Amino acid sequence: IACGIMLEEFRDKIPDGLDTKVFTPAYLPQALPLDDPRKADITLGQLLCMTAGYWGEGQSPTGYTRGRPLPQPLKPVKGQDIRNLDESSLRVPLWCDPGAGYSYSSPSPHIASIVLRNVTGMELKDFIHQRLAEPQGWGPWDYCLHRGDFVMPHANGAGSTALHATDVTRFGYCLARDGKWRDRQLVPLEYLRKCQTWSPYNPHTPFSLQWEHNADGHVAGAPRDAFWKSGAGGFCLYVVPSLDLVIYKLGGKTGQYDPTLTRIPQPEPDTSRDDWQPFPGSAFQESSGAASLNRILETVCAAVRVE
Template sequence: MIQRTLSSLVLLPTLAFAADYFPKPDDQGGWRSLSDAAKIRQTTGLDVAKLDEAFRYVEQTSQHGGLLVVRHGYLVYEKYFGRGNREALPELASCGKAFTSVAVGMMMQDRPKLFPQGLDQKIYTPAFLPPSAFPIDDPRKADITLGQVLSMSAGYRGTNPVYIKGVKQEWPNPTIDNGPWSTTDDFALKQTLWCAPGDCYSYTTSSSHIAAITVRHVMGIEMEDYMRKRLTGPLGFGTWGYAMYRPKLKGGIDENGRMFHTPGGGSIAVRSTDMLRFGYLMLKEGRWNKQQILPASFVQECGRSTKYNPHYTHSFNFNVNDDGHLAGVPKDAYWKGGSGGYAIYVVPSLDLVIYKMGGTEGQYDPALTRLPVKYSYDGSRADWKATPVGDATGKTLQMVIGAIAAK
C-alpha cells in the first residue's frame, strides 16, 4: 500500500516537458527516451530502481509481458519477459473495449447531426443498428442510450459481480459473456436484459460489441477500417490488427474461420509502444499534433464517473478512481485492463502513461491474427506457474506512482 500523500510527489511542470510533444512512428525514430537513471530522475522525477521493483512484481502476474512508462513525453522504462517484446502482437482481450469507446467518440464527432442528444441518444432504431436487431425482443431496449451501452449500464445480462445503486450483488446463474462468442452480432443483439436500462451495472462484453455494431452501421465500414483511417494512421501505429481467426467459434465466422465483423468487445492486437500512443492520446484529451482526433469532452468523461453509470466506478470502458478507492493514486487516474494481465493507465495530473503488458501462451498465438512475428522467443517462461498476487492491475499502478521521487 502506498502511504505517501500525493502532495509529497514531485509534480514537475508539465508544460516544461511535453507541451506539444508527440512521438513519431517507431520506424521514424519513435518515442524520445532517456536511459541514464540520474537523468531520468532529474527530468521526470522517476526512480528507476523502484521501477525495477515494479517490473519484478509484474513478472509474477502473467506468463509473458512487460512494463513501459512514459512521463512528460519521455519513454523512460521499457522491459519485457517471456514472449513480451516491442514487436509482439498478442491478443489484448478486453483492452480492445477502450478502442471501441474511442471509435464511438470519433463517430459522434464525424456524424454530429445523427446525435442531437449526444450520449443520451437512444440507439435501438434503424438509424443506428442493422435490420437483424429488429423487431426488438424486449420493449425496454427501446430506451437504451449510447452512454449506457458504453458504461455497461444498459441492462444487458453479463458476468458477476453486478451493482445496483452502488451495492455489489451476485446472481446464481450469470451469462457467460466474456469470450469471442459474445462479440458476434447474433449473440450481442439477442442478449437479454436483467434490469431496466440505467438501473444497474454488469460487466458485459456484448454491450461493447453493440457499440461497435453502431459504429459499423453509422460509418458504413468495419470498425477496424474506420480506426485505421481515423485513429491508428494519424497516431503512427505500426503493424496491428484483431484476433479475427476463431475456427472453433459457432457462428459469426466464414469458411476460413475468420469473424465476419470487428469484435468490439476485445481481441485487438497492438504493439506495446503503440499502446502507449493510445494512452498518450487520452492524456492529451484527444489531440494528436494539431488534429483533434476525438472530442476533449468525451475523453474527459472516460476518465471520471459518469451519470450513465452511477452504480460502479466504470466509465466508458475504463475504470476510474474519482472516489479514491485505490489508495495512493490520484483521483483523475483511469485505466483499462484485459484478461491475461494487460492494462493501459492514464494519470493526467502526473503527466503519466503506463502499459502493463501481459498475456498467456495462447494469446501470443499468431494463428489468431495471422500477423507476422518479427522476433524470437527463448522459451524461458514455458514452465511458468501462476501464483496469487492480489489486484495486480491496481498494485502495478500504485508501485509505478510510488517510483515518483519524494521532494
C-alpha cells in the same frame, strides 16, 4: 474512444449523442424485432458504461447496483458466439432494467460498435486505423479475426486487438495529452473528460465509457485523474495526465499471441513461464487480479517525480 470520435464527426446523424436510444431502425436494424421490450430504452451511453442491463459473462457473472456494497451473483447464460457475433450479442438477455445496474458484459460494447458501423458506414478497424493508427504512426495491427477455418466478418467491439506495445503507449500518450497528437485533436476533449469521472449512465461503479476511473479515490495511491482499461489475461493501459504518465502492462497466455489469429508475423514467444501461477492470497497478502492491477498503478505513481 472510437465512439467518442464518431459522435463528434457524425453529430448530424446521431444528434442526441450518448443519450440516443439506439435500438431503432436507424441505428440497430439488426436488433429488430426486439426480443425484450425493455431494450427499446437502452442508450448508447449505457452500452458504453455496461449498464444497459446485459447479463455479465463467464461462469460466475456478477451485477452491481448503487447502494449495495457487495456484487450480486448471477447465473451464467449463453453469451457471444464468434461465428454469429452480432446476433448472439444482441440476443443476450437482460439481468436488470436498462440503467438499473452494472455488469461487465462484452455484448454491450460490441453492440455499440454495431451502431458505429451503421452510422459511419465503416468497419470498426478501418475507422480506428484512419482516425488513430495512421496519425500516430502505428505499425501492423489488427483484430483477431481468424479463428481456425472461420474468418469473422466484423471485429469484436469488446476487444481482441493485436497492437505493438509501443503503439498502445502512443495511444495512451495521446489521451494523457488531452486527446492531442502533435498539432491534431484526435479525440474530442469533452468526451475524454467523461472517461475520467462518474458518468450519469453509471452511478453504480467507477467505470465510465469503457474506462475505470479514480475520481472517488478508491485506488488510494494514485491521483484522482487516473483512468485505465484492463483486459482478459491481465492486460492494462493506465493513463495519469497529472503525472504525464502512461503505463502498459502486458498479460495473457501464449495462445493470445498466436499469429494465426491476425496473420501478422511476430517473433517466436518465450514459453519458459507458461506454467507460472500467482502465489495464493491470504489474510495478510492480496493476490487477486484487480488488486495487482491497482498496486501496479500505485507503485509506479509513487516512483514518479514531477519537477
